[in-house]
Amino acid sequence: MPNNLLNLKTPAEDQAAVLKADYGLAQLGLSNLRKVYWNLPTEALYEEVIFRGEARISHQGPLLADTGQHTGRAAADKAIVREGTSEAKVWWGPYNRPMAPDTFDALFARLQGYLQGRDLFVQDCYGGADPDYRLPVRIVTELAWHSAFARNMFIKPASTEEYKRFVPEFTILAIPGFQATPSIDQTPGPTTIALNFDQKLCLIGNTAYAGEIKKSVFTVMNHLLPLQGVLSMHCSANVGKDGTSALFFGLSGTGKTTLSADPTRGLIGDDEHGWSDNGVFNIEDGCYAKVIGLNAQAEPQIHACTRRFGTILENVVYDPASRRIDLDSDARTENTRASYPLDFIENAVLSKMGPHPKHIVLLTCDASGVMPPLARLSPEQALYHFISGYTSKLAGTEAGLGREPEITFSPCFGGPFMVHHPAVYAELLRRKMLRHGATCWLVNTGWTGGPYGVGKRISIKHTRALLNAALEGKLDGAACYRDPVFGFDVPKHCPDVPDGVMYPAESWPDRAQYEARYRSLAARFIENFKKFEAEVAPEVAAAGPRVG
Ligand SMILES: Nc1ncnc2c1ncn2[C@@H]1O[C@H](COP(=O)(O)OP(=O)(O)O)[C@@H](O)[C@H]1O
Ligand SMILES: C=C(OP(=O)(O)O)C(=O)O
Ligand SMILES: [Mn+2]
Numbered sequence: 001m002p003n004n005l006l007n008l009k010t011p012a013e014d015q016a017a018v019l020k021a022d023y024g025l026a027q028l029g030l031s032n033l034r035k036v037y038w039n040l041p042t043e044a045l046y047e048e049v050i051f052r053g054e055a056r057i058s059h060q061g062p063l064l065a066d067t068g069q070h071t072g073r074a075a076a077d078k079a080i081v082r083e084g085t086s087e088a089k090v091w092w093g094p095y096n097r098p099m100a101p102d103t104f105d106a107l108f109a110r111l112q113g114y115l116q117g118r119d120l121f122v123q124d125c126y127g128g129a130d131p132d133y134r135l136p137v138r139i140v141t142e143l144a145w146h147s148a149f150a151r152n153m154f155i156k157p158a159s160t161e162e163y164k165r166f167v168p169e170f171t172i173l174a175i176p177g178f179q180a181t182p183s184i185d186q187t188p189g190p191t192t193i194a195l196n197f198d199q200k201l202c203l204i205g206n207t208a209y210a211g212e213i214k215k216s217v218f219t220v221m222n223h224l225l226p227l228q229g230v231l232s233m234h235c236s237a238n239v240g241k242d243g244t245s246a247l248f249f250g251l252s253g254t255g256k257t258t259l260s261a262d263p264t265r266g267l268i269g270d271d272e273h274g275w276s277d278n279g280v281f282n283i284e285d286g287c288y289a290k291v292i293g294l295n296a297q298a299e300p301q302i303h304a305c306t307r308r309f310g311t312i313l314e315n316v317v318y319d320p321a322s323r324r325i326d327l328d329s330d331a332r333t334e335n336t337r338a339s340y341p342l343d344f345i346e347n348a349v350l351s352k353m354g355p356h357p358k359h360i361v362l363l364t365c366d367a368s369g370v371m372p373p374l375a376r377l378s379p380e381q382a383l384y385h386f387i388s389g390y391t392s393k394l395a396g397t398e399a400g401l402g403r404e405p406e407i408t409f410s411p412c413f414g415g416p417f418m419v420h421h422p423a424v425y426a427e428l429l430r431r432k433m434l435r436h437g438a439t440c441w442l443v444n445t446g447w448t449g450g451p452y453g454v455g456k457r458i459s460i461k462h463t464r465a466l467l468n469a470a471l472e473g474k475l476d477g478a479a480c481y482r483d484p485v486f487g488f489d490v491p492k493h494c495p496d497v498p499d500g501v502m503y504p505a506e507s508w509p510d511r512a513q514y515e516a517r518y519r520s521l522a523a524r525f526i527e528n529f530k531k532f533e534a535e536v537a538p539e540v541a542a543a544g545p546r547v548g
Contacts, residue, residue: 032116048144055145059323061309065145070207071315071333078193086197091421103186114178121147124166125154127217129352130281138168142175149210152339153286170200176208218272223419230276231428234414236260237268245354249413250363251391255445257289261301266349282352291338294327298460311340356436367392367405369447369455370518374466375488380543382440387422389413409528423535449507465496485522486545522547
């Protein structure tokens with residue numbers, strides 16, 4: 001029987017959704033490409049993914065992608081091109097390593113050569129839900145599944161007309177097959193994430209970890225939004241029944257995604273937001289949840305997304321025969337991920353915008369096991385902790401991390417993605433918190449009763465109960481004790497949380513050990529803050545811990 005009986009075209013020939021020829025890419029110097037797939041919908045991308053053998057399908061429909069050697073961000077391989085337009089604005093420090101413009105140009109020329117004769121996938125989308133601040137971004141990928149990722153994660157034009165009018169203001173090229181050669185390209189290694197604000201271009205090579213794509217867009221927004229008086233933030237956001245919104249800042253693995261998906265609150269977004277005079281807005285349109293050990297009881301909304309068509313599971317172990325996934329297996333990595341559109345979460349706020357936040361939550365995963373589960377911060381303490389950005393890095397999200405958590409201070413709870421000096425973001429936060437009367441809380445989602453390996457992690461149930469009480473005003477005027485080291489106020493009781501949880505000191509077997517550990521953590525804070533002292537108001541510098 002002729003196989004064209006049903007008039008089936010191969011996915012490569014079915015171009016119903018292709019809206020343009022390779023117009024636009026030629027301007028980037030990309031020529032002699034094979035085929036360019038413009039703005040394919042998820043369904044067509046599934047066909048391409050399977051046709052090309054890029055990924056598999058798991059039980060009930062998610063794509064199962066393997067990201068290869070990199071299963072987390074290659075933080076040490078990220079660079080910003082040092083050029084006139086942005087040079088004075090960038091905080092050239094531990095995170096933003098400079099790349100010479102010539103190095104970038106030479107690297108890009110080699111990438112252009114690599115792409116000749118190859119297929120590319122393009123998604124035209126926006127970063128930023130607020131039409132006043134959105135940035136049109138073109139995501140160009142070598143892999144079809146990365147195109148599906150971009151479609152999950154970013155904001156899509158609403159109509160064919162809008163697609164036709166689309167003019168990108170930034171382009172991300174994610175080309176995992178392209179390896180830099182350090183001796184030729186002057187890169188630290190074969191992997192590159194190179195951002196060029198002048199050419200409005202980001203090159204990603206030799207890594208298929210999709211988180212690099214979203215965090216590159218975030219880095220661009222972290223550069224541009226503050227220049228317009230908008231605070232860009234590494235936080236999740238949700239809105240309560242009373243119509244007030246809350247932000248949850250935190251470094252990777254501290255609970256932004258987990259805690260913002262709360263059945264009693266509307267989800268605005270799980271990772272990246274802007275705060276303008278209009279209120280808060282999500283930069284993205286999708287979530288990127290850590291799924292290691294995901295538990296259907298503790299996190300039912302996120303768990304449900306791991307069995308839906310459209311979700312992309314990264315590095316999740318599965319049984320090839322039954323196609324069942326094993327969320328408990330870390331055989332590939334601890335940093336297993338699921339990306340899915342925001343509206344897969346039932347309570348998603350479809351506008352992805354919310355009112356000015358009334359509550360600012362700073363999440364820290366304290367692996368020392370000494371910090372209280374929740375504390376109320378003064379405005380000065382809020383800024384001190386925002387600039388400090390203390391947490392423990394857990395295995396997996398960045399290359400080079402071992403299994404033991406590592407104490408880290410990451411300014412603005414997002415050091416690797418911030419572009420300006422932390423004081424720039426802190427000043428925007430200060431003004432906005434003051435103007436809109438936001439209350440700030442520090443929440444420890446980490447260990448209690450002893451450090452990592454000895455104590456246990458505070459349960460999601462208790463963290464949620466504490467947060468809900470705080471956000472619903474049930475802790476206003478509550479009796480508090482003053483933390484002896486940090487000087488912030490810790491409520492003595494909280495509905496649905498045993499009193500013992502509020503006193504970490506008492507859950508340690510040995511009080512002296514607890515105190516010694518707390519003092520040593522405080523000393524790390526003090527040491528870390530020295531580099532910021534000259535840049536902040538004296539009240540903020542004085543709002544840190546004291547070791548007597
Ligand atoms: N008390 C807790 N609060 C929040 N998350 C917790 C808690 N205990 C364990 N976890 C786990 O920690 C991880 C938090 O990750 P996630 O929410 O994805 O962080 P982020 O979005 O900040 O990177 C999840 O795997 C979650 O199951
Ligand atoms: C995607 C990431 O962010 P987060 O863990 O904060 O969700 C990441 O750090 O790679
Ligand atoms: Mn997250």
